[in-house]
Amino acid sequence: MSLPHAILTALLEKPSSGLELTRRFDRSIGYFWSATHQQIYRELGRLETDGLIRALPAEQPSRGQKKSYEVLPAGRDELARWTAASQDPKPHRDPLLLRLRAAAVVGTAGLEADLRRHLQLHERQLAEYREIEERDFPPGRDGTGDRLRHLVLRAGIDLETFWTQWLRRALEDFPGPPEG
Amino acid sequence: MSLPHAILTALLEKPSSGLELTRRFDRSIGYFWSATHQQIYRELGRLETDGLIRALPAEQPSRGQKKSYEVLPAGRDELARWTAASQDPKPHRDPLLLRLRAAAVVGTAGLEADLRRHLQLHERQLAEYREIEERDFPPGRDGTGDRLRHLVLRAGIDLETFWTQWLRRALEDFPGPPEG
DNA sequence: TCACCTTGTGCAACTAGTTGCATAAACAGT
DNA sequence: ACTGTTTATGCAACTAGTTGCACAAGGTGA
Numbered sequence: 001m002s003l004p005h006a007i008l009t010a011l012l013e014k015p016s017s018g019l020e021l022t023r024r025f026d027r028s029i030g031y032f033w034s035a036t037h038q039q040i041y042r043e044l045g046r047l048e049t050d051g052l053i054r055a056l057p058a059e060q061p062s063r064g065q066k067k068s069y070e071v072l073p074a075g076r077d078e079l080a081r082w083t084a085a086s087q088d089p090k091p092h093r094d095p096l097l098l099r100l101r102a103a104a105v106v107g108t109a110g111l112e113a114d115l116r117r118h119l120q121l122h123e124r125q126l127a128e129y130r131e132i133e134e135r136d137f138p139p140g141r142d143g144t145g146d147r148l149r150h151l152v153l154r155a156g157i158d159l160e161t162f163w164t165q166w167l168r169r170a171l172e173d174f175p176g177p178p179e180g
Numbered sequence: 181m182s183l184p185h186a187i188l189t190a191l192l193e194k195p196s197s198g199l200e201l202t203r204r205f206d207r208s209i210g211y212f213w214s215a216t217h218q219q220i221y222r223e224l225g226r227l228e229t230d231g232l233i234r235a236l237p238a239e240q241p242s243r244g245q246k247k248s249y250e251v252l253p254a255g256r257d258e259l260a261r262w263t264a265a266s267q268d269p270k271p272h273r274d275p276l277l278l279r280l281r282a283a284a285v286v287g288t289a290g291l292e293a294d295l296r297r298h299l300q301l302h303e304r305q306l307a308e309y310r311e312i313e314e315r316d317f318p319p320g321r322d323g324t325g326d327r328l329r330h331l332v333l334r335a336g337i338d339l340e341t342f343w344t345q346w347l348r349r350a351l352e353d354f355p356g357p358p359e360g
Numbered sequence: 361t362c363a364c365c366t367t368g369t370g371c372a373a374c375t376a377g378t379t380g381c382a383t384a385a386a387c388a389g390t
Numbered sequence: 391a392c393t394g395t396t397t398a399t400g401c402a403a404c405t406a407g408t409t410g411c412a413c414a415a416g417g418t419g420a
Contacts, residue, residue, distance in 0.1 A: 034271035084290025110264025
């Protein structure tokens with residue numbers, strides 16, 4: 001149950017409409033908690049009903065009209081509560097590793113191309129993270145908030161680094177040596 | 181839609197009953213594709229209906245009686261097809277990173293203890309992986325299947341290594357420096 | 361022989377996330 | 391005026407995964 005809290009965090013950083021949130025989820029926040037606009041609108045409705053956020057007054061709050069939300073005190077409290085609460089790490093689910101395991105049984109035919117594609121995607125993501133780091137976190141200037149946000153970004157960078165290295169290694173000892 | 185393929189892989193490695201599968205999912209396969217026994221029984225039913233697996237004949241195929249399954253040719257074909265098919269990487273969802281991001285806004289109170297707990301859990305998992313590596317993949321002896329399975333295990337080891345390092349770094353520059 | 365524990369199988373309801381589509385206003389070109 | 395595109399909001403149905411519970415057989419000990 002993290003989506004509402006992801007939205008609360010985003011709204012605290014900056015009050016936004018559903019579409020603006022969607023765009024921010026496609027960038028920074030979505031890097032470790034993705035969501036579609038349908039999920040976001042549904043959740044905004046719930047959060048408003050529950051009194052954790054409220055719509056900012058607008059001229060014509062009808063369809064096809066921007067509707068911005070801000071976080072209420074109850075929402076901030078709930079986010080603080082959730083952040084401090086102990087949570088067990090959820091088990092991983094990785095289809096790519098599963099496919100490698102399956103390939104150990106039914107053969108590797110057709111897998112290599114997709115591994116190369118994944119490598120490219122991870123390289124691209126890594127480059128994007130590095131750009132963000134250069135732009136948003138130059139040396140010096142470190143508030144607590146900045147330090148934490150930088151830490152989160154470093155996790156992204158390190159994870160993508162892991163994947164690119166692992167995929168390169170996989171591709172190395174993968175199709176070259178003849179099947180045995 | 182990976183659970184059926186995880187089950188097919190497991191059954192090809194060794195025909196098993198629902199409970200045996202559940203136990204194997206708690207160990208090796210479940211490290212990157214976890215599943216509860218309820219999911220497994222439900223999926224076994226579907227796979228049997230679809231003609232991808234079949235129950236091995238037993239004396240008393242009733243309730244409270246072991247029922248083993250084996251993969252049929254159609255099941256092997258489906259697994260090979262799925263393994264070779266191109267798949268897009270699913271976006272990550274990581275509540276812990278999200279919590280750090282939230283903490284950048286609402287404060288870090290109460291977070292440190294849970295980070296330490298996560299660190300311990302990852303250290304334990306890493307130790308377990310290393311044991312498995314020592315036991316199952318001693319130097320030399322490398323069939324294609326072994327090589328791939330070792331590669332998958334290495335992914336697990338490297339990921340846990342990343343998490344332990346990242347959490348240690350987080351804890352370092354986290355509670356020590358006074359809030360500012 | 362009754363009470364309890366373990367092993368093994370399974371259903372039903374719920375929660376979270378995805379996919380597909382509908383609606384409406386504003387604007388741009390023709 | 392009409393056609394199409396972009397911006398913006400939202401519902402409904404579906405899929406996958408989780409949680410809670412039930413049922414049955416066999417063994418153990420009191």
